[in-house]
Amino acid sequence: MDIGEKIKRLRVKNSLTQEELADRSELTKGFISQVERNLTSPSIATLVDILDGLGTNLKDFFNDIEEEKIVFSKEDAFISQNEDYGYTLKWVVPNAQKNLMEPIVIELEPEGRSKEDSPHEGEEFGYVISGIINVCIGSETHRVRKGESFYFKANANHYISNRGKTIARVLWVSTPPSF
The missing domain is CATH 1.10.260.40 (lambda repressor-like DNA-binding domains)
Structure with missing residues (x-):
């Protein structure tokens, strides 16, 4: 020091x-x-x-607590693609898995979907930036359009899918981190 x-x-x-x-x-x-x-x-x-x-x-x-970074640029993001499922994940806050929330932007190709997540303690929130998606929670499916959001307790298997003909983009926040 x-x-x-x-x-x-x-x-x-x-x-x-x-x-x-x-x-x-x-x-x-x-x-x-x-x-x-x-x-x-x-x-x-x-x-x-x-x-x-x-x-x-x-x-x-x-007490050597690091100064908290507040603003993140495009260069801070980490991107991962999954061609089998047809999605791209962009972690917009680096190392967010150590935080209480983990925000990502997910782009779903037409007919693409996220991997299915098992039930866990916590909640899921999403905002559809573009396109139309389906939020599948257990045996229920909910359609969410551009400008709409979803929010649920993660007490059942869940995933999102794109049944449309264009790319869908979603800001998705999971707590605790699970991506």
Whole structure:
């Protein structure tokens, strides 16, 4: 961990100058500058004073939780094709299987379908971007058109299919992740 860089990030995030942080910590501006550039290392007691001035503590400061990525570009997506079933999956949020929800965009060729998913704890949501699909849950089939959505508890075998003559695109979100 780059302690100096992290202190500087917190200082800037709190809209403080080095002098303001130094005053809050009862240190000099020069010392804060040296710490931020990793030219000197503060003692634990001095680090506690600096962190107090930044409104945090040792535990939170050293908790190395990665910053959460909020926006994902086309380049972040991962694409997989299944020619046997006639679909293409696009994971629009990378590594979403570690999250509570897993959003994908599935493109179904005419007569294509997703693989059948077994019953599981959780729910399924989908929004039809283009085309018309069938949502098959157990022995029931529901037709869903462009601009419509589906939502169900995943307590029966389920899959979606495209009985149309054009490609169908669906934003599909599963919880917990199952794609």
